[in-house]
Amino acid sequence: MTQVESQVQYSTSYVVSTEDYMIQEDDWDRDHLLDPAWEKQQRKTFTAWCNSHLRKAGTQIENIDEDFRNGLKLMLLLEVISGERLPKPDKGKMRFHKIANVNKALDYICSKGVKLVSIGAEEIVDGNCKMTLGMIWTIILRFAIQDISVEETSAKEGLLLWCQRKTAPYRNVNVQNFHISWKDGLALCALIHRHRPDLIDYSKLRKDDPVGNLNTAFEVAEKYLDIPKMLDAEDIVNTPKPDEKAIMTYVSCFYHAFAGAEQAETAANRICKVLAVNQENEKLMEEYEKLASELLEWIRRTIPWLENRVAEQTMRAMQQKLEDFRDYRRVHKPPRVQEKCQLEINFNTLQTKLRLSNRPAFMPSEGKMVSDIANAWKGLEQVEKGYEEWLLTEIRRLERLDHLAEKFKQKCSLHESWTNGKESLLSQKDYESCSLMEIRALMRKHEAFESDLAAHQDRVEQIAAIAQELNELDYHDASTVNARCQGICDQWDSLGTLTQKRRDSLERVEKLWETIDQLYLEFAKRAAPFNNWMDGAMEDLQDMFIVHSIEEIQSLITAHEQFKATLPEADKERMATMGIQNEIVKIAQTYGIKLSGINPYTNLSPQDIVNKWEAVKHLVPHRDQMLQEEVARQQANERLRRQFAAQANIIGPWIQTKMEEIGHISVEISSSLEDQMNQLKQYEQNIINYKSNIDKLEGDHQLIQEALIFDNKHTNYTMEHIRVGWEQLLTTIARTINEVENQILTRDAKGISQEQLNEFRASFNHFDRKRNGMMDPDDFRACLISMGYDLGEVEFARIMTLVDPNNTGVVTFQAFIDFMTRETGETDTAEQVMASFKILASDKTYITVDELRRELPPEQAEYCISRMTKYIGSDSVNGALDYMSFSSALYGESDL
Numbered sequence: 001m002t003q004v005e006s007q008v009q010y011s012t013s014y015v016v017s018t019e020d021y022m023i024q025e026d027d028w029d030r031d032h033l034l035d036p037a038w039e040k041q042q043r044k045t046f047t048a049w050c051n052s053h054l055r056k057a058g059t060q061i062e063n064i065d066e067d068f069r070n071g072l073k074l075m076l077l078l079e080v081i082s083g084e085r086l087p088k089p090d091k092g093k094m095r096f097h098k099i100a101n102v103n104k105a106l107d108y109i110c111s112k113g114v115k116l117v118s119i120g121a122e123e124i125v126d127g128n129c130k131m132t133l134g135m136i137w138t139i140i141l142r143f144a145i146q147d148i149s150v151e152e153t154s155a156k157e158g159l160l161l162w163c164q165r166k167t168a169p170y171r172n173v174n175v176q177n178f179h180i181s182w183k184d185g186l187a188l189c190a191l192i193h194r195h196r197p198d199l200i201d202y203s204k205l206r207k208d209d210p211v212g213n214l215n216t217a218f219e220v221a222e223k224y225l226d227i228p229k230m231l232d233a234e235d236i237v238n239t240p241k242p243d244e245k246a247i248m249t250y251v252s253c254f255y256h257a258f259a260g261a262e263q264a265e266t267a268a269n270r271i272c273k274v275l276a277v278n279q280e281n282e283k284l285m286e287e288y289e290k291l292a293s294e295l296l297e298w299i300r301r302t303i304p305w306l307e308n309r310v311a312e313q314t315m316r317a318m319q320q321k322l323e324d325f326r327d328y329r330r331v332h333k334p335p336r337v338q339e340k341c342q343l344e345i346n347f348n349t350l351q352t353k354l355r356l357s358n359r360p361a362f363m364p365s366e367g368k369m370v371s372d373i374a375n376a377w378k379g380l381e382q383v384e385k386g387y388e389e390w391l392l393t394e395i396r397r398l399e400r401l402d403h404l405a406e407k408f409k410q411k412c413s414l415h416e417s418w419t420n421g422k423e424s425l426l427s428q429k430d431y432e433s434c435s436l437m438e439i440r441a442l443m444r445k446h447e448a449f450e451s452d453l454a455a456h457q458d459r460v461e462q463i464a465a466i467a468q469e470l471n472e473l474d475y476h477d478a479s480t481v482n483a484r485c486q487g488i489c490d491q492w493d494s495l496g497t498l499t500q501k502r503r504d505s506l507e508r509v510e511k512l513w514e515t516i517d518q519l520y521l522e523f524a525k526r527a528a529p530f531n532n533w534m535d536g537a538m539e540d541l542q543d544m545f546i547v548h549s550i551e552e553i554q555s556l557i558t559a560h561e562q563f564k565a566t567l568p569e570a571d572k573e574r575m576a577t578m579g580i581q582n583e584i585v586k587i588a589q590t591y592g593i594k595l596s597g598i599n600p601y602t603n604l605s606p607q608d609i610v611n612k613w614e615a616v617k618h619l620v621p622h623r624d625q626m627l628q629e630e631v632a633r634q635q636a637n638e639r640l641r642r643q644f645a646a647q648a649n650i651i652g653p654w655i656q657t658k659m660e661e662i663g664h665i666s667v668e669i670s671s672s673l674e675d676q677m678n679q680l681k682q683y684e685q686n687i688i689n690y691k692s693n694i695d696k697l698e699g700d701h702q703l704i705q706e707a708l709i710f711d712n713k714h715t716n717y718t719m720e721h722i723r724v725g726w727e728q729l730l731t732t733i734a735r736t737i738n739e740v741e742n743q744i745l746t747r748d749a750k751g752i753s754q755e756q757l758n759e760f761r762a763s764f765n766h767f768d769r770k771r772n773g774m775m776d777p778d779d780f781r782a783c784l785i786s787m788g789y790d791l792g793e794v795e796f797a798r799i800m801t802l803v804d805p806n807n808t809g810v811v812t813f814q815a816f817i818d819f820m821t822r823e824t825g826e827t828d829t830a831e832q833v834m835a836s837f838k839i840l841a842s843d844k845t846y847i848t849v850d851e852l853r854r855e856l857p858p859e860q861a862e863y864c865i866s867r868m869t870k871y872i873g874s875d876s877v878n879g880a881l882d883y884m885s886f887s888s889a890l891y892g893e894s895d896l
Contacts, residue, residue, distance in 0.1 A: 035243075037235065037239045037243070038239075038242075038243035038245075038246070039129065039130075039133070040235060041231060041232075041235055041236070041239070041242060041243040041246040042133050042137070042243055042245060042246050043064055043065075043129070043133065044230060044231060044232065044235075044246075045230040045231055045243075045245075045246035045249050045250055046064055046133060046136045046137070046140070046246075046249065047061060047062075047064045048228045048229065048230035049136075049140060049144075049228075049230060049249050049253075050064070050077055050136065051228065052227075052228050052253075053077060053080045053081050054073065054076065054077055054080065056080055057076055057079075057080055059073065059076070061073060064129075064132060064133070064136065065127045065128070065129040065132045065133075066127055068102075068124060068132060069098060069124065069125050069126075069127055070093070070097075070098045070101060070125075071089065071098055071099075071100070071101025071102035071103075071104065071105055071121075071124070071125075072089055072101060074101070074102060074105045074124070075089055075101060075104060075105050075108075077139070078105055078108055078109070078139070081139070081143045081144075082108075082143065086104055086105070086108050087104050089101045089104065095125060098125045099121045099122060099125050102121035102124045102125055103121045106119070106120075106121060106135075109135075109138065109139065109142065112142055114138055114141075114142050116135070116138060117134075118131075118134075119131050119134055119135050119138070137245050137249075140245075140248075140249050140252070141155070144249070144252045144253075144256070145159060145248065145249075145252050148162065148252065148255055156178075156248070159248065159251065159252060159255060160175065160177070160178065162255060163175045163187065163191065163251060166190070166191055166194045166195075167187055167190040167191060167194065169194075170186070170190040170193075170194075170202065172184075172186050172207045173186050173187050173190045175187050177244070178244040178245075178247040178248045178251065179241045179242045179243070179244050179247060180241055180242070182236070182242065182247050182251075183210055183236055183237060183242060184207055184210040184213060185205075185210050185211075185212070185213025185214035185215075185216070185217055185233070186205060186207060186213055188213070188214065188217035188218075188221075188251075188254075189202060189205055189213055189216060189217050190202065191251075191254050191258075192217060192220055192221065192225070192254075195258045196224070196225075199220050199224055200216065200217075200220060210233070210236075210237050211233045211234060211237055214231075214233035214236060214237070215233050218231065218233065221253075221254070221257075225254075225257045226257070227250075227253045227254065227257055230246070230249065230250045230253075231246060231247075231250055267835075267836035267837070267838075267839035267840050267855075268836070268840060268855045268856050270832065270833065270836040271833060271836050271837060271840070271856060271860065271864075272856060272857060272860045274833050274890060275860045275863050275864065276860070277353075277357045277359075278359075278863075278890055279863060280353075281350065281353060281354060281357070281359060281362075284346065284349075284350045284353070285350065285362055285364075287346065288343065288346055288347060288350065288362075288364060288368075289364060289365060289368060291339060291342070291343050291346070292343060292364060292368040292373060293368065294339075295336060295339050295340060295343060295373060296367070296368065296372075296373065296376055298336055299336075299376045299377065299379075299380050300376075302328075302380060303379065303380055303383050306380070306383040306384055306386075306387040307383055307387075309387075309390050311394045311397075311398075312394075312398075313476035314398070314476075315395065315398045315399060315402060318391065318394050318395050318398055319395065321391055322391050322392075322395065322705065325387065325388060325391060326702065326705075329723070330698065337727050337730070337731075338730075340373065340377060340731075341730065341731045341734045341735070342734075343370070343373065344370055344731075344735065344738075345734060345735070345738045347362075347364075347370050348735075348738050348739070348742060348814075349738065349741070349742065350362055352742040352745055352746065352814070353745075355746075355818055356745065356746065356749040358829060358891055359890070359891060360891070361805060381724075385720065388720070392705075392710060395708070396708075396710065397473055397474075399546070399708065400473060400546075401470065401473050401475050401476075403544065403546045404466050404469055404470050404473070404475075405470060405475060405477070405481070406544060407466060407543075407544055408463065408466045408467060408470065408481060408484075408485075410542075410544070411459060411462060411463050411466070411539075412463055412484055412485075412488060414459070414539060415456065415459050415460065415463060415488060416488070418456060419488075419491055419492075419495065422495055423491070423494060423495065423498060426449075426495065426498035426499055426501075426502050427498060429505075430442065437600070438600065439506065441520070441600025441601050442506055442600070443506045443507075444520075444521045444524055444525075444600070444601035444602075445524070445600065445601045445602060445603075446499075446502055446503060446506055447525075448524045448525065448528045448601060448602050449499065450499055450503070451525075451528050451529065451532075452528055452532060453495065453496070453499055455529070455532040455536075459539075460488060460489070460492050463485060463488055464485060464489065467481050467482060467484075467485035519580055519583055520599045520600060520601050521601050522580050523577065523580040523581055523599060523601070523602070524599055524601035524602035524604070525601075526573070526576065526577045526580065527577050527602055527604045527609060528602060528604065530570075530573050530574065530577055530609065531604050531608065531609065531612065533570065533573075534570075534609075534612040534613065534615075534616055535612075537563070537570075537616050537619075538612070538615060538616060538619060540563070541616070541619035541620065541622070541623045542619065545630070547630060547634065548708075548709070548710065548711075549634060549637075550631070550634045550635065550638055552634075553627065553630045553631050553634050554631075556627060556630075557627050557631070560623055560624070560627060564620060567620070571613075574609060574613055577609060578606060578609065578610075581606045636707075637704075637707050637709050640700065640703055640704050640707060640709060641704070641709060641712045641713075641714055642714055643700055644697065644700045644701060644704055644712060644715070645712055645714035645715035645717075646714075647693065647696065647697045647700065648697060648715045648717035648718075648719075648722060649714075649715050649717065650693075651693055651694065651697060651717075651722055652715075652717040652721065652722060652725065654690070655722070655725040655726060655728075655729050656725070658683065658686075658687065658729055658733075659725075659728070659729055659732055661683070662680070662683060662729075662732055662733055662736050663732075663773070665679055665680060665683070665736070672754050673740055673743055673744045673747065673754070673757065674744070676740050677737065677740050677741070677744070680733065680736055680737050680740060681737070683733060684733050684734075684737065687729060687730065687733055694722065694726055697719070697722060698719070701719040739813070739814060742814055743757070743813075743814065743817060746814075746817055746818065746821060747821075752821050757817075760816065760817055760820055761813070763783055763786065763787060764783065764813050764816055766783070766786075767779040767780070767782055767783040767786075773812065773813055774810040774811065774812055774813075775810065775811045775816070776809065776810060776811075777800060777804075777809070777811070780800075780803070780811045780816075781796055783816075784796075784799070799819065802815075802818075802819055803815040803816065803818070803819050829891065830887045830888050830890065830891040831887075833887040833890060834883065834884055834887040834888075837883035837884075837886075837887060838883075840852075840855045840856075841883065844875075845871070845873055845875065845884070846871035846873065846875070846876060846877075846880035846881060846882060846883065847868075847880070847881055847883045848877070848879050848880060848881065849865055849879050849881065850879070852864050852865055852881070853865075864881075864883075864886065865881070867886060867889075868881035868882060868883060868885075868886045869881070869882045869885060869886070870882065
C-alpha cells in the first residue's frame with residue numbers, strides 16, 4: 001500500500017468529535033464572504049487533496065466548483081477515500097439528476113455522523129464556490145483529520161499537539177496555530193527532518209528565507225513522500241494570516257505519511273516511562289542509603305559518649321554534664337528521631353512503588369535494613385537511659401560528699417580547738433611544788449578534765465564515722481581527710497595516755513593533802529557537764545543539715561522544738577550552778593576570805609557560763625530561721641512536684657488515647673481512604689499543636705532537676721516515660737499516614753474500588769485477633785479460606801513467601817492488600833519493554849547507540865547506553881547493544 005493509499009484507511013465509526021468540531025465551522029454561512037486570499041489557498045489545496053485520491057480511480061478535477069456540479073466525481077471521491085460503495089448514480093444530465101447525485105453524496109456524508117451546516121445540493125449543482133469548499137472541508141475533516149488524536153485531545157488539538165512535539169527541538173520553530181506559525185516554512189522542514197533527516201539539511205535553512213524554505217518542503221514532500229503540492233509559497237508569505245483549513249489539510253498529509261513512525265514513538269514513550277520509574281527508584285535507594293549511613297554514624301558516635309561513665313570530682317562539673325545531656329535530649333536527638341521516622345516512611349514508600357511497577361523489592365546494604373537501624377536506635381536509648389540514671393546518682397553522691405566534707409571540717413575544727421594545748425597541760429608537773437589544797441585542786445581539776453574528755457569521745461567517734469563514709473563514697477580528697485582524721489585519733493590516744501598518767505601521779509600525792517574547798521569542787525563538777533551540754537547544744541544549733549522532703553525538715557523542726565522544751569530545765573541548772581558560785585562569794589564575804597578569783601578545780605569561770613548561755617539563746621532563733629527557710633524551700637519543691645505531676649497525669653493519658661484513636665482510624669472501614677487521610681492529617685496537626693505542652697513539661701522537669709528533686713509521689717509518669725510516649729506517638733501517626741498513602745497508591749494503581757478495599761479491611765480486621773494490625777500465618781490461612789481460596793500446603797507456602805518475604809511470622813494489612821490486588825491492574829512488564837525496544841530497533845535483536853539517541857530524550861538515551869551490555873550475537877554490528885538483557889534486568893529477571 002502506498003503512502004497516499006494509507007490515508008484512506010479510516011474508521012467508519014463516528015461518535016461526537018466531528019459534530020462538535022463542525023459546530024465551530026459556522027463561517028460557511030450563506031451570507032458570509034470568504035477572504036479572497038483564503039479562497040485562493042483553499043481552492044488550490046482542496047483541489048490537490050481531491051486529486052491525490054481521484055488519481056487512484058484514473059481521473060482528476062481541474063476546477064473544484066465546476067467539476068463536482070453533476071455529483072459523479074463527488075460520489076467517486078467518497079468511494080475512493082472510504083472504500084465503500086455508494087448508491088448507483090443517475091446518468092441523466094438534467095438538473096434534477098445532478099441534484100439527486102449530489103444528495104446521494106451528502107446523504108452518505110451525513111450517514112457518517114457529520115452535521116452539514118448550510119450546505120445543500122442546489123448550491124453545489126449551481127457551482128457555489130463557497131459552499132463547495134465548505135463541503136470538501138467537511139469531507140477532509142471527516143476522513144483525513146477526525147481520527148487524529150494525541151493524548152485524548154480533539155482532532156484539531158491532537159494534530160496541533162503532534163506538530164508541537166515533533167518540532168519542539170528545532171531552533172526558530174514555535175508551532176502555536178495553523179496559520180502564521182507556518183509562514184516561514186521552517187515548521188514544515190522540521191517535520192520532514194524529524195522523520196527523514198536524510199531529505200533536508202535543516203542546519204542550512206534560514207528564517208529570513210521563507211519562500212525558499214516553503215518550496216524546499218513542498219518539493220521534497222512531493223518527490224519523496226508522495227504528498228502533492230497543495231500550496232503556493234508566495235501566497236502564504238504574502239498573506240498576513242494564511243488560511244487555517246488549507247494549512248491543516250496539507251499538514252494532515254504529513255501526519256498520515258509519517259503514521260508509521262508513531263509506533264516507534266509510542267514504543268519510545270513506554271521506554272522513557274519505564275526508565276523514569278527506574279531512575280526515580282534508584283534515586284530513592286541512594287537517598288535511603290545516604291540517610292541510613294548518616295543516622296547509623298550519628299548513633300555510632302553518640303553511644304561512646306553516653307557510655308563514658310567517668311565521674312567528675314566536683315558538683316559543678318557533674319551538673320555541666322547533666323546540662324550537656326539535656327541539650328542532647330532537647331536539641332540534638334529530636335532531629336534524629338524525625339530522620340529515623342522519615343527513613344522508615346521512605347523505605348515503605350519505595351517498596352510500594354517497586355511493587356506497583358513490578359520491580360524486585362529493595363534490599364539495602366548490609367547493616368542498613370530498617371530493622372538494623374531500629375536495633376541500633378534501641379541500643380542508643382538503653383545506653384541513654386543508663387547514662388541519665390548514672391548522672392543523677394553521681395550528683396546525689398557528690399552532694400552527700402560535699403555535705404559530709406564540710407561537716408567533717410567543722411567537727412574537726414571544734415575538736416582541734418578544744419584539744420589545743422591539752423597535751424602540754426597534761427604534761428606539766430606542777431603538782432610537785434603545790435600545797436595540799438593546791439594538789440587537791442589539781443586533782444579535782446583533773447577529774448573535771450577527764451569528765452570533759454569523756455564527753456568529747458562521741459565527737460571523735462563522729463569524726464571517724466564521717467571520714468569512713470567519705471572513703472566509702474570515694475571522696476576525691478580522701479587522703480587529706482584520712483590524714484586529718486588519723487592525726488585526731490593519734491592525738492586522742494595520746495591525750496588518753498597522758499590523762500591516765502597524770503591521774504596516777506596526782507593519786508600518788510593526793511594522800512598528802514586533806515583540805516578541800518567543797519564549794520569550788522561542787523561548782524567545777526556541775527559547771528563542767530553543763531558547759532559540755534552548752535557546747536553540744538551550740539554544736540547542734542550550728543549543725544548543717546540536708547533534707548529532700550517536707551517530712552524530713554518537719555522531723556528536724558520537731559527535734560528542735562523538743563530541744564527548746566529542755567531550755568527551762570537547763571536554765572534551772574545554770575541558776576543552780578551560778579548559785580554555788582554565789583555561795584562561795586557569800587562565805588568569803590561572811591568570813592573575810594580573800595578570793596583569788598580563780599577556781600582551783602576548773603578553768604570555767606562564771607562569766608564563761610553566762611557568755612555561753614547567751615550564745616545558746618542567740619543561736620535558738622537563728623536555728624528557727626534556718627529551719628523555716630528550709631521549710632519554704634521544701635514547700636517550693638513540693639509545688640514543683642505537684643505542678644509536674646498535674647501536667648504529666650494529663651499528657652500521659654492523652655498520648656495513650658491518641659495512640660488508641662489512631663489505631664482505630666487505621667482499621668475502620670466506615671469511611672474512604674481519603675477521609676481516613678484527612679482525619680489522620682487533622683490528628684497529626686493536633687499532635688503538632690500539642691508539642692507546646694511537652695515543651696512546658698520539659699521546662700518543669702528541668703526546674704525539678706535543678707532543685708535536685710529525685711522523687712515524685714504524685715505521679716507514676718517520669719519525663720522519660722513522656723518522652724518515649726511522645727516519640728512513639730509521632731512515629732505512629734507518621735507511619736499510619738504513610739500506610740494510608742500506600743493504600744491509596746495501591747488502590748489507584750490497581751484500579752480497585754473503595755468497596756473492595758472495605759471488604760478487604762473487614763476480612764483483615766475479623767482475623768486480626770490481637771487487634772495490632774497484623775495476622776499470624778494460621779489466621780491468614782483462615783482468612784483466605786473464608787474468601788474462597790482452596791489452599792494446599794505448597795500453595796500456601798508460596799503465598800507466604802509473597803506476603804512475608806522476610807519471614808517475620810506476621811502478615812501486615814499492606815502485604816494483604818498487595819496480595820489481593822497483585823493480579824489486577826495494568827503494569828508494564830519486561831516483555832512489554834522488550835517489545836518496545838524491538839520497534840525502535842526495526843525488529844533487530846539489538847539496538848545501536850545512534851538509534852537510542854534518535855528515538856529517546858537525551859537523559860533516557862544516555863541512561864540506557866551506560867547500562868546496556870554489548871550485543872554478542874552472530875548478526876552483531878559495531879556499536880550494537882543488548883536491549884533484551886537490559887529489559888530483563890529492569891525487572892530483576894535473569895532470563896525471560
